[in-house]
Amino acid sequence: MRIAVVLGFLFAGAYLVAVLEARLATGRLRLAAPGWAAMALLGRESVVPRQPDRLFFETAPALLLIAALLAAAVLPLAPGLFITNLATGALFVNAALAYVLVALLMAGWGPDGAYALIGGWRFLGQLIAYSMLIVMPITAVAMRAESLLTTDIVASQTGLWNILYQPLGFVLFFIAAMGVAFLPPFDLPSAEGELAGGVTSEYTGVRLAVFRLGRLVLVITLSAATVVFYLGGWLGPVLPPWAWSAVKILAVSATMLLIGHYLPRIREAHLLAWCWKLGIPLALLNIFIVGVMVLVWP
């Protein structure tokens, strides 16, 4: 039951993200659009390219969805409302997100198409940029909570949310999260104008539907992670906890999509340079500041 509620929540969130994405792309708000689009995709042919790596090609969309769901499994939406509460939860999020890279590389390699292949490579580069900026801010969050349990992390923010306690960590994590979900301006692996869809360019029909669903759930998962780590999770007055989680997660997702809408895609070289030369020193500084604060102001 609990699992079904969480999954239902994730898919409902993914649907709303799809509505917003369609609104930004077409300029029209149509609540039914993603539903029709999904049904149309299911009715369309789904072909396998001529010389695929069949295993990679078939597995990649499902793996992307599974990776996103796995990471979401440890994120609590309300006290008691989670799939599992691992003692290593915060670390597990990061571990599960590692499979996003694997899925995208497989999707790039599988179809034996140049655009997809370059998309896959690009995401490999992107991982090098974002991965440290996922782990290091989480470290600082866990330092304050003195626990890797995601429920403890939420509880630790009762007095002051982490977005105020460690704003630097929030900014870094937020940017890195957009990088993981390859949202614009970090949509290097799936760039339309540069790679005609990149990793998604050879997927059609039901496989494309699964891939897109995986991507949408990934956006919700990363928003949920941002909420749990920095925005006080379910904490908030008046409304019930699950409603606070829902509102915050959707707000974070919408912010991510909106930011990308108003920016051009970043250059891969700049992404790497900025993440390593600026992001990582800042993340270290964040850990240091939080360490000092935890000591002087527990």
Next chain:
Amino acid sequence: MIAGARAGTVSGLRRLTAAAMARDLHAIIVPGPEVARARGLDIESAGLQIAATPRHANVLLLVGPVPRELGDAVIVLYAQMMRPRAIFSLGASATPSPLPHADVTADLSQSGLLDGVTRLRSAFSRGAFRLGVSDFDAPALQIRIEYTCPMHPEVVQDQPGSCPKCGMNLVPREASASAEPHHGAEHATPPEYTCPMHPEIVQGEPGSCPKCGMNLVPREAGSADEHAQGHQDADMDHGDMGFMSMVEVTKDLPRSPDGLPMDWIEVPFGPFFPGLPGGLLLTLTLDGDGIAKARAQSLVGGSGALPASGMGAADFVEHLSASDPLAPICYRLLACRTLEAAAGQAPDEEILRGRIAAMERERIASHLGWLALFARQIGFGWLLRRAASLQLQFLHADIKQVMALSPALQALIKRLQRTPLLKSRTAGIGRMVPDTVLRGPVARATGVGDDARSRDKTCSTLGFTAVSRDRGDALARLHVRLDETRHSLALIKAAGAIVLPTPVDIGVISGKGEAAVETPRGEARLQLTLDNGRVIDARLDTPSTHHLDLVAPLLEQQELGDGLTTVASLDLSPWEVVQ
């Protein structure tokens, strides 16, 4: 009923799916969205979403007649689309053979588009599934298998075998049956064989070393001793011959600046690539994601050429105007000016001013169209929508509407100057130095104030001054176009009215004429010869013809994304390329 229906009986669930498809139309546009917009079509507001790849499209939208040279590419495009798929043709009833006939045809106008989309929806909901569907096949879809070495892309042959340079097995790859086979291997130096342990042993055929008996390994002739010396140690580590040393295999490959030898692949970008103008074909040899070699060609150029039999003067104006859908007014003006020069006539000042206003309005629309295309390439969603919608509004605006739109345009320009990441995305990309072959905004971005309008008296009286920037990169080209857009607004305001160029009656005269027009892409020149009121010879010189030749050297050694940004920043019109 649609010709590209998917096989299947029509059941309840299928009916629902068909209804969903009718609501979810994704079009791949031939020749491209920028041509559709330049012709005044608002594809997205008509309910068609623009697909990035034929794989994700279910509607093939043909805007106007398909140029003959694009026929095969359109057939391949159609074959790549998933069924159920439909062909929607605007303004032309014929599709390139052997494509099925268009499922829906309509006039080339916004109302035709809207009407067509409605019919398309009902065609989908009624006929997306059907029994007895046959496969689509065409000669253009035939493929040929050729064999190439993964490390030496210049080695290409029709038979399987091993690479003459490194001995690796050649891998099969598909090539279009129509494309002419490569003969790179012919140019390669014949290999010679050497002993990994005794570099002084060199012979023309494989064999074993007279000193130690090891199998000789191949090496490129003339690829000197420094390799043999330099890699002697490396080879000793795995002295066995069956094994392929990476060092050995990659030593003769040209290095990209990052020093990493990688698989080279030849990838076509175009002629219907989402981030490039339709009809432009870039063939990039990629070394990883770096561009090792580039080739750019226009598949739709030369349409402005004069038929051998010549043309009537009025027909010629229409012909030249239709030759470039991205700048029809400027080419119309060019034809009119040249005819008038040949006839020794000059229209009155009022008309001249009005024509300049028409040219400047087209410049604004064209630069906005370029912005939209550029935005699509660099993934800037907001700019794509904003620029595209402004372009459509400017396209046929009268003077009052232009003035009313002016604040929106100014706001767009201001916003672009403040957009984060845009500067870093374009600064330093595709840097060029002043060169006489450069024209238009591309030239003015290198600090040269060259502009055909500064030689035009009427333009000067309207207060024209050429704008220029001096960095010569994609950012400078963006800024020049934005500045020009502002200038154009001022010029239209000063001109006071917009008058489309119409040919004056030149009568039955003979003579030669020459004129130039500063099109949105730079100065276009035309020389023509009249014989008894008939155009018998026309020589056209256009900016994109020259800029196209610059693409290959500019792109080499750039990262793929930067390379594409460079091409986009040149604002090529494949249509005006003279072949």
